[in-house]
Ligand SMILES: [Zn+2]
């Protein structure tokens with residue numbers, strides 16, 4: 039492994055250790071288990087398997103052939119810039135792109151199918167950001183890394199940028215009770231992004247920023263109330279398994295009904311639980327690996343907060359607490 043990748047991996051591991059420790063000490067939501075629902079799917083399938091496979095597809099089968107064909111990198115557009123300027127340039131430009139693409143995903147019924155998986159977790163923590171549909175990653179990371187290679191950036195920019203993405207992704211999703219004050223106008227953090235994962239009508243079209251919060255403030259989509267969400271995740275049932283989640287984005291089905299109907303699906307669907315049960319039956323000390331259920335206090339989407347403190351469902355009116363947010367903020371596309 040090249041030296042820079044050893045350093046970025048070490049930074050990432052230290053960062054994970056710091057964040058999971060702070061999640062235990064000052065949690066945003068108390069009582070969330072470390073091994074929460076979907077933990078193993080997010081860690082094994084999304085973080086390791088999908089990332090590894092898509093990295094090969096994006097770099098070896100998309101960007102490299104593109105560069106071989108057009109030879110852009112030989113023009114060395116950014117090669118002479120100091121590395122920190124290159125990194126800053128790609129961080130800011132990609133973050134601007136991702137704000138608009140993310141906003142577009144929330145209003146396009148087609149592209150919502152590539153983003154809903156990211157919103158499906160009801161227990162949001164440091165690992166939750168890794169849950170992104172394969173097509174979403176394919177689009178976003180191709181658009182992220184192709185310019186870095188094609189404009190002739192230093193080879194170190196790729197691992198540095200990937201490390202910044204991971205560190206910031208962990209930060210905005212972490213279950214830490216952060217009060218960043220005025221910094222939240224500039225640097226995005228859990229204060230605003232955890233709200234983005236809430237099943238509250240008024241944030242369906244708000245808080246689209248990833249790294250820099252100023253996009254939301256500049257383009258009128260910032261939502262930062264002085265309270266915490268009461269309901270999380272999607273307003274509709276969503277499969278819990280990686281492959282089912284991807285099939286669901288193409289064809290809607292009822293996971294529970296299918297499990298009742300099909301022996302084959304039942305056998306496949308229960309693999310994860312059976313595997314965990316077998317391990318924890320043998321070693322009872324490992325029972326926390328299962329996590330524990332977090333009770334839900336609400337069964338449906340929390341309506342927008344209206345003037346005078348009323349919660350009143352009125353799908354055709356903009357949310358009063360978030361006047362700058364789109365007036366169509368009544369329901370997410372399906
Ligand atoms: Zn979103």
Ligand SMILES: [Zn+2]
Pocket residue numbers: 156167211231234235
């Ligand atoms: Zn997120």
